[in-house]
Amino acid sequence: xxxxxxxxxxxxxxxxxxxxxxxxxxxxxxxxxxxxxxxxxxxxxxxxxxxxxxxxxxxxxxxxxxxxxxxxxxxxxxxxxxxxxxxxxxxxxxxxxxxxxxxxxxxxxxxxxxxxxxxxxxxxxxxxxxxxxxxxxxxxxxxxxxxxxxxxxxxxxxxxxxxxxxxxxxxxxxxxxxxxxxxxxxxxxxxxxxxxxxxxxxxxxxxxxxxxxxxxxxxxxxxxxxxxxxxxxxxxxxxxxxxxxxxxxxxxxxxxxxxxxxxxxxxxxxxxxxxxxxxxxxxxxxxxxxxxxxxxxxxxxxxxxxxxxxxxxxxxxxxxxxxxxxxxxxxxxxxxxxxxxxxxxxxxxxxxxxxxxxxxxxxxxxxxxxxxxxxxxxxxxxxxxxxxxxxxxxxxxxxxxxxxxxxxxxxxxxxxxxxxxxxxxxxxxxxxxxxxxxxxxxxxxxxxxxxxxxxxxxxxxxxxxxxxxxxxxxxxxxxxxxxxxxxxxxxxxxxxxxxxxxxxxxxxxxxxxxxxxxxxxxxxxxxxxxxxxxxxxxxxxxxxxxxxxxxxxxxxxxxxxxxxxxxxxxxxxxxxxxxxxxxxxxxxxxxxxxxxxxxxxxxxxxxxxxxxxxxxxxxxxxxxxxxxxxxxxxxxxxxxxxxxxxxxxxxxxxxxxxxxxxxxxxxxxxxxxxxxxxxxxxxxxxxxxxxxxxxxxxxxxxxxxxxxxxxxxxxxxxxxxxxxxxxxxxx
Amino acid sequence: xxxxxxxxxxxxxxxxxxxxxxxxxxxxxxxxxxxxxxxxxxxxxxxxxxxxxxxxxxxxxxxxxxxxxxxxxxxxxxxxxxxxxxxxxxxxxxxxxxxxxxxxxxxxxxxxxxxxxxxxxxxxx
Numbered sequence: 013x014x015x016x017x018x019x020x021x022x023x024x025x026x027x028x029x030x031x032x033x034x035x036x037x038x039x040x041x042x043x044x045x046x047x048x049x050x051x052x053x054x055x056x057x058x059x060x061x062x063x064x065x066x067x068x069x070x071x072x073x074x075x076x077x078x079x080x081x082x083x084x085x086x087x088x089x090x091x092x093x094x095x096x097x098x099x100x101x102x103x104x105x106x107x108x109x110x111x112x113x114x115x116x117x118x119x120x121x122x123x124x125x126x127x128x129x130x131x132x133x134x135x136x137x138x139x140x141x142x143x144x145x146x147x148x149x150x151x152x153x154x155x156x157x158x159x160x161x162x163x164x165x166x167x168x169x170x171x172x173x174x175x176x177x178x179x180x181x182x183x184x185x186x187x188x189x190x191x192x193x194x195x196x197x198x199x200x201x202x203x204x205x206x207x208x209x210x211x212x213x214x215x216x217x218x219x220x221x222x223x224x225x226x227x228x229x230x231x232x233x234x235x236x237x238x239x240x241x242x243x244x245x246x247x248x249x250x251x252x253x254x255x256x257x258x259x260x261x262x263x264x265x266x267x268x269x270x271x272x273x274x275x276x277x278x279x280x281x282x283x284x285x286x287x288x289x290x291x292x293x294x295x296x297x298x299x300x301x302x303x304x305x306x307x308x309x310x311x312x313x314x315x316x317x318x319x320x321x322x323x324x325x326x327x328x329x330x331x332x333x334x335x336x337x338x339x340x341x342x343x344x345x346x347x348x349x350x351x352x353x354x355x356x357x358x359x360x361x362x363x364x365x366x367x368x369x370x371x372x373x374x375x376x377x378x379x380x381x382x383x384x385x386x387x388x389x390x391x392x393x394x395x396x397x398x399x400x401x402x403x404x405x406x407x408x409x410x411x412x413x414x415x416x417x418x419x420x421x422x423x424x425x426x427x428x429x430x431x432x433x434x435x436x437x438x439x440x441x442x443x444x445x446x447x448x449x450x451x452x453x454x455x456x457x458x459x460x461x462x463x464x465x466x467x468x469x470x471x472x473x474x475x476x477x478x479x480x481x482x483x484x485x486x487x488x489x490x491x492x493x494x495x496x497x498x499x500x501x502x503x504x505x506x507x508x509x510x511x512x513x514x515x516x517x518x519x520x521x522x523x524x525x526x527x528x529x530x531x532x533x534x535x536x537x538x539x540x541x542x543x544x545x546x547x548x549x550x551x552x553x554x555x556x557x558x559x560x561x562x563x564x565x566x567x568x569x570x571x572x573x574x575x576x577x578x579x580x581x582x583x584x585x586x587x588x589x590x591x592x593x594x595x596x597x598x599x600x601x602x603x604x605x606x607x608x609x610x611x612x613x614x615x616x617x618x619x620x621x622x623x624x625x626x627x628x629x630x631x632x633x634x635x636x637x638x639x640x641x642x643x644x645x646x647x648x649x650x651x652x653x654x655x656x657x658x659x660x661x662x663x664x665x666x667x668x669x670x671x672x673x674x675x676x677x678x679x680x681x682x683x684x685x686x687x688x689x690x691x692x693x694x695x696x697x698x699x700x701x702x703x704x705x706x707x708x709x710x711x712x713x714x715x716x717x718x719x720x721x722x723x724x725x726x727x728x729x730x731x732x733x734x735x736x737x738x739x740x741x742x743x
Numbered sequence: 744x745x746x747x748x749x750x751x752x753x754x755x756x757x758x759x760x761x762x763x764x765x766x767x768x769x770x771x772x773x774x775x776x777x778x779x780x781x782x783x784x785x786x787x788x789x790x791x792x793x794x795x796x797x798x799x800x801x802x803x804x805x806x807x808x809x810x811x812x813x814x815x816x817x818x819x820x821x822x823x824x825x826x827x828x829x830x831x832x833x834x835x836x837x838x839x840x841x842x843x844x845x846x847x848x849x850x851x852x853x854x855x856x857x858x859x860x861x862x863x864x865x866x867x868x
Contacts, residue, residue, distance in 0.1 A: 221832070221839060221840065221843075222843075222851065223825070223828055223829075223832070223848070223851035223852065223854075223855050224851050224854065226855075227851075227854065227855050227858060230858075264839060265831045265832075265837055265839050265840065266839060268827075268828070268831065269828045269831060269832065272824045272825075272827070272828060273824070273825065273828060273855060276817065276820065276821040276824055276825075276859070277821065277855065277858060277859060277862070279817070280814075280817055280821065280859065280862045280863065280866065281862055283810075283813065283866065284862065284865060284866065290809060290810075290813065293813065317769070320769065320772040320773065321765075321768055321769065321772060322772070323768060326761070326764060326765045326768055329761050329762075329765065330765055
C-alpha cells in the first residue's frame with residue numbers, strides 16, 4: 013500500500029517537469045497574466061526613464077552641469093562633511109563679498125538632504141561612492157520614481173491602462189528630461205516628483221475621504237516646499253480646485269476632510285523651512301488658500317445648519333445674516349491686511365507670471381534670464397511633440413467622464429499650460445499634466461479600437477490591462493449593425509496610433525541626445541575633419557584660480573559664474589547666481605560698463621583682486637559676456653542713473669566694430685574681452701581681430717590696460733582672468 | 744393700511760420673532776444629536792475658545808515670538824478642524840462614510856493629532 017502510494021507520488025512528480033517560461037505564462041489565469049505584463053512594463057519604463065537621461069555621462073564624464081547645480085553640489089558637500097546642524101545654520105562669507113550670505117536660511121534644503129540621505133544609505137550598505145556621483149544621478153533616479161507616481165495617478169483618474177501610458181509618456185517627455193538629465197543637479201529634478209506625488213495623494217484623499225491620505229498629502233506638500241519655490245503653484249491650484257468643486261456643486265464631506273487636514277498640517281510643516289518662514293500667513297500669494305479655508309468653514313457650517321433646520325424659511329434668514337457677517341469680516345480683514353502692508357503683495361517673480369510685461373520694465377534681472385522668456389510654438393512642439401494635439405483630445409475625454417479626479421487634472425493641465433506659455437522654464441511644470449491627459453486620450457482611443465476588433469471573435473490580442481467588460485454590451489450591439497470595413501478601419505487606426513507613438517519615441521530620444529545632454533560647462537564642436545573638439549576652458553580657468561591665487565583672493569565676474577567659481581575655484585566672489593541683492597549686482601554692472609579709472613575705484617571699494625571675463629570671439633561661442641553686456645548696462649543703469657543704455661548703442665544698434673559708440677569701445681568689459689585680440693588671426697581670409705561670435709572685425713584693436721594686468725587666458729580664449737594692480741605708490 | 748411706523752415696528756418684531764424661532768428650532772434639532780457627537784462638538788468649541796483667547800492675548804502683549812503665537816493658534820485650530828473631520832466620519836447620518844469603521848476614523852484622528860502636535864512643539868521655539 014505504502015509502496016504503491018510512493019510509486020504514484022514518484023510518477024506524478026516525474027510526469028510534471030517545470031514547463032518552459034512561455035508555456036508557463038499561458039498556464040496562468042488572465043488576471044495573473046495581466047498583472048505580470050503590467051509589472052514588467054512598469055519595470056522596463058522605470059529603467060528606461062533612468063537610462064535615457066545618461067547621454068552626457070556616457071559622452072563626456074560624470075560631472076555637474078550648468079551653473080545652479082554647482083551651488084547645490086557645494087552645499088551638499090558641506091552637508092555631508094559637517095552635518096545637518098552646521099548646514100542649517102551656515103553663514104557663508106565666500107560669496108557676496110563683503111556682505112556674505114545666510115545660506116542656511118535662504119535655500120530650499122530638500123534636494124541636498126535627499127542626496128545626502130541617499131549617500132548615507134549607500135555608504136551604510138558599504139558602497140564607497142563619492143557624493144558627486146550621487147548628486148549627478150539623483151535627478152534620473154527621481155525621474156524614474158515620477159513614472160511610478162504617474163502610473164498610480166493615471167490609475168486613480170482613469171484606469172490602469174491610462175496609468176501605464178502616462179508612465180511611458182512621462183519617462184521620455186523632453187519637457188521633463190530637459191531639467192532632469194544626469195548631471196542636472198537642480199531643485200526641479202526632485203520637485204517635479206514631489207509635485208506629482210502631492211497631487212496624487214491629494215486626489216486620492218478627495219476620492220476616499222480618508223484622513224490618512226490627507227496626512228500623506230500634507231507630507232508630500234512639505235517635501236515639495238522643502239524642494240522648490242514653485243510650491244506656490246500647489247498652494248494656489250488646490251484652493252482653486254476646491255473652489256471649482258464648491259461652485260459646480262460637487263462638494264462632499266470627503267472634500268472637507270481632505271482639504272482641511274492637508275491645509276493645516278501642510279501649512280505648519282511648510283513653516284518649518286526657514287526660507288519659507290511665515291509666508292503662509294503673511295504673503296499675498298498664499299492668501300487664496302487661507303481664504304478658501306475660511307470659506308469652507310462657513311460653507312459647511314451653513315450646510316450643517318440647513319440640514320438641521322429642515323425649514324427653508326428660517327434657513328434663508330439665517331443664511332442672510334451669516335453671509336453678510338462673514339463676507340464683511342473677510343473683506344475687512346483682507347483690506348486692512350493689504351493696506352497696512354502686513355499681507356505683502358505678490359512678489360515680482362510670481363507677479364510677472366500674471367503680467368508678463370511687468371519684469372521687462374521693473375525687474376531687469378528676472379527679464380534677463382533666457383529661461384524666463386515667453387515660449388514660442390516651436391518650443392512647445394520641441395518639448396511635447398504629439399502630446400500637443402493629444403492634449404485637447406484628452407480634455408474631451410475628461411469632460412465626457414467628469415469626476416472629482418478628472419476635474420482636477422483638467423484644471424492642472426489648463427493652468428500649467430497657461431503658465432508654460434508665459435515662461436519657457438514652466439513647460440516643465442506642464443509636462444506631467446500634458447502626459448497624463450494625453451495618456452487618457454491614447455488609452456481611451458486604443459481601448460475603443462481594440463474592442464471593435466475583438467467583437468469580430470478574432471484571437472484575443474494580449475493587450476495590457478485594457479479589459480473590455482463594460483464595452484462588451486455595446487460591442488455586441490455594434491456587432492449586429494457593424495459597418496463592412498469597421499474591422500479593417502480599426503486595424504488601420506491602430507497601426508496609425510502605433511506609428512505616432514513610435515515617432516514620439518524617436519523624437520524624444522533625438523531631442524535628448526542633441527539638445528538636452530550638454531553639460532554647458534564643457535563645450536563640444538565639430539573640427540575641420542569631422543572629429544569632435546572639446547573645449548574645457550571653464551574648468552581650466554577655475555582650476556587655475558584654485559591653484560595660482562592666494563586663498564583669500566576675491567574674484568569679480570558677472571553673476572552667472574559665481575556658483576561655479578566658489579564651487580570649483582574655491583575663491584570668494586562678489587556676486588553669484590542667487591541674485592538676492594540687486595544693488596550689489598548693479599555695482600558690478602556699473603564697474604563693467606565704466607571707463608577704466610572709474611571701474612578701478614569701484615573695484616578698490618569692493619576689494620577685488622581678480623576679474624574674470626568670458627569671451628567667445630575666438631571660438632564663436634555666443635553665450636559670452638559681450639553678448640550679455642547690454643544686460644549689465646540695463647541692470648547697472650537701473651540703480652545708477654549715470655549708466656545710460658543709449659550711450660553704448662549706435663542708432664539703437666549694438667555694435668563692437670569701428671562704428672561702435674566711443675563709450676562702448678573704451679569701457680572695461682570691452683577692454684578686458686578684446687585685450688591683445690587685435691593681433692589674433694581667427695579665420696582664414698579675415699583680417700586680424702575678427703570676432704567670430706559677432707561676425708565683425710573689432711573696432712578698438714590697440715587696447716592698453718592701466719590698472720589691470722592679464723593673469724591668465726585659457727587655451728581657447730574663452731575665459732580671461734585679470735589681476736587688479738595695487739594702487740601706485742604716492743610721492 | 745399700516746403707517747410707516749407701524750410697518751417698521753411690525754418688521755422689527757417679525758425679525759426678532761424670526762430670530763427666536765430660528766434659535767428654538769436649532770436648539771431642538773441639536774438636542775436630537777447623539778451624545779458622542781455632542782462631546783466632539785464641545786471639544787471643538789473648547790479649542791476655538793482657546794484660540795480666541797490666544798489671539799486676544801497677542802493683541803494685548805504684541806506678537807514678538809511670532810512662531811510661538813502661530814504654533815499656539817494653529818495647534819488649537821488644527822485640533823478643532825481634525826475633530827470636525829472625526830465628527831463627519833463618525834456621524835451615522837453621513838452616507839459617504841458608512842463603510843468606515845469608527846475605530847479607523849479615531850485612529851486617523853489620533854495619528855493626525857500626533858503629527859500636528861509634534862510639528863507644533865518643533866515650531867514653538
